[in-house]
Amino acid sequence: MPEVVSNTTPLLSFIKLNRLDILKKVYKEIFISEAVYHELEKGKYKYYRNISNESWIKIVKVKNKSLIKQLEKDLDKGVAEAIALSIEISANLLLIDGKTWKKKKSSRKRH
Numbered sequence: 001m002p003e004v005v006s007n008t009t010p011l012l013s014f015i016k017l018n019r020l021d022i023l024k025k026v027y028k029e030i031f032i033s034e035a036v037y038h039e040l041e042k043g044k045y046k047y048y049r050n051i052s053n054e055s056w057i058k059i060v061k062v063k064n065k066s067l068i069k070q071l072e073k074d075l076d077k078g079v080a081e082a083i084a085l086s087i088e089i090s091a092n093l094l095l096i097d098g099k100t101w102k103k104k105k106s107s108r109k110r111h
Helices: 008-016 020-027 034-042 065-071 077-088 098-109
Strands: 004-006 030-033 057-060 093-095
Touching: 004 008, 004 077, 008 020, 008 034, 030 034, 030 077, 034 057, 034 077, 065 077, 077 093
Parallel strands: 004 030, 004 093, 030 057
Antiparallel strands: none
C-alpha cells in the first residue's frame, strides 16, 4: 500500500461531507503532521471530527525542523510540515489543495 500524507484542506473537505470513509477505503492509511492535526482541531467548532480516534490516520512529528523553517518562508506551517513529512517518509502521494499554491504564488507577486 502506498504511503500517503495529507494537508489540512483535503481532510477537512471529507470531514465536512461526513465521508472520511471514502479516504479510508481508497488509502487504508494516511499520515498527517502535528501541525495539520492542530489546524483540524482549531476548526473543530464548525466541523468536528476527532481525528485522533481514527486509527488509520497517523499523526506524526516531523523531524526535519530546518526544512520546515525553509518551507515556512513561503507556506503556512501545516503545508510546510505536510511537505516535509512526505519527504521524510518517502510518501508516494501528498494530498494538498491547489488554492494553497495559488494563494502563495499571488502573494509573492505583490511583494
